[in-house]
Amino acid sequence: MTSLAIAANGLRKSYGDKVVLDGIDLAVPEGTVFSLLGPNGAGKTTAVKILSTLVPADAGDLRVGGHDLAAAPQAVRAAIGVTGQFSAVDGLITGEENMLLMADLHHLSRREGRRVTAELLERFDLVAAARKPASTYSGGMKRRLDIAMTLVGSPRIIFLDEPTTGLDPRSRHTMWGIIRELVADGVTVFLTTQYLEEADELADRIAVLNDGGIAAEGTAEELKRLIPGGHVRLRFTDPAAYREATSALGEVTRDDEALSLQIPSDGSQRELRSLLDRLDSLGIEAAELTVHTPDLDDVFFALTGGTTLPSQPKESVR
Numbered sequence: 001m002t003s004l005a006i007a008a009n010g011l012r013k014s015y016g017d018k019v020v021l022d023g024i025d026l027a028v029p030e031g032t033v034f035s036l037l038g039p040n041g042a043g044k045t046t047a048v049k050i051l052s053t054l055v056p057a058d059a060g061d062l063r064v065g066g067h068d069l070a071a072a073p074q075a076v077r078a079a080i081g082v083t084g085q086f087s088a089v090d091g092l093i094t095g096e097e098n099m100l101l102m103a104d105l106h107h108l109s110r111r112e113g114r115r116v117t118a119e120l121l122e123r124f125d126l127v128a129a130a131r132k133p134a135s136t137y138s139g140g141m142k143r144r145l146d147i148a149m150t151l152v153g154s155p156r157i158i159f160l161d162e163p164t165t166g167l168d169p170r171s172r173h174t175m176w177g178i179i180r181e182l183v184a185d186g187v188t189v190f191l192t193t194q195y196l197e198e199a200d201e202l203a204d205r206i207a208v209l210n211d212g213g214i215a216a217e218g219t220a221e222e223l224k225r226l227i228p229g230g231h232v233r234l235r236f237t238d239p240a241a242y243r244e245a246t247s248a249l250g251e252v253t254r255d256d257e258a259l260s261l262q263i264p265s266d267g268s269q270r271e272l273r274s275l276l277d278r279l280d281s282l283g284i285e286a287a288e289l290t291v292h293t294p295d296l297d298d299v300f301f302a303l304t305g306g307t308t309l310p311s312q313p314k315e316s317v318r
């Protein structure tokens with residue numbers, strides 16, 4: 001059996017009479033990426049703060065790095081690193097000075113501190129900017145410095161609270177590369193993110209937090225299978241063909257302006273063939289056919305009750 005880097009049973013937290021976490025269970029095996037998703041205010045940051053000892057839980061049996069959070073918070077702190085919305089970067093001093101300060105906090109010798117700092121600045125592509133004040137860094141550079149500072153203490157478990165929020169696509173991909181490297185080194189990553197694509201890319205397991213509880217948990221594929229939502233979309237250029245298809249196909253969702261129809265379908269070859277045969281036998285020709293399979297966005301909206309309107313469904317042409 002793999003041991004768990006993070007294990008929470010019955011984690012509860014309220015602020016006043018607002019229950020934020022209503023007895024949730026989490027299990028993160030060592031060396032894996034676990035992603036906690038949820039709408040704004042669902043309690044993701046609260047979970048990170050509790051598991052990283054910054055805020056006490058009201059109840060729950062919580063173990064991080066094999067240590068009991070209530071009984072041995074110091075041991076937990078020694079095993080973990082936290083970066084995220086509450087960045088530790090000091091803008092007034094240089095990137096290198098930030099790193100050396102971190103090395104001091106971890107009681108590394110001067111020599112060892114310099115060695116680790118040089119190595120990490122190199123690894124995170126910050127050598128050229130090392131002697132400049134961190135306040136002059138771009139968002140992506142600050143995040144890289146923040147993670148580099150976290151790694152000074154060689155933590156085995158890292159909490160990343162929305163590590164790529166506000167980063168451009170290139171910096172986001174760089175960050176994904178960094179996270180993958182950490183995991184390849186055996187580090188466990190607990191990731192919160194607003195980007196479902198990010199969880200899909202990186203996470204071994206995903207939990208969706210909603211209304212104080214875990215609405216669903218599993219691999220991205222397992223979550224996608226939980227909900228219906230697969231359909232075929234037919235788009236027409238000829239209004240007559242559109243009308244004919246609408247009346248012939250029965251159970252469809254119409255978009256009269258776009259002259260397009262959505263037909264529920266699992267996207268299988270059998271169902272597609274039967275639809276195409278049907279259209280052929282009626283002599284109806286669609287201008288375009290696209291197959292839509294549920295993605296994590298669909299899962300998220302289905303599980304979190306849709307206070308936000310879904311964005312346009314992503315479609316793949318097959």
Ligand SMILES: Nc1ncnc2c1ncn2[C@@H]1O[C@H](COP(=O)(O)OP(=O)(O)OP(=O)(O)O)[C@@H](O)[C@H]1O
Binds near residue numbers: 040044047
């Ligand atoms: N110190 C606090 N005092 C009172 N309420 C708080 C405190 N910290 C968080 N909350 C409340 O707890 C709830 C969960 O907040 P949290 O920041 O954990 O959510 P989140 O899922 O991380 O949201 P976001 O995606 O917006 O960052 C929110 O309703 C928030 O207002």
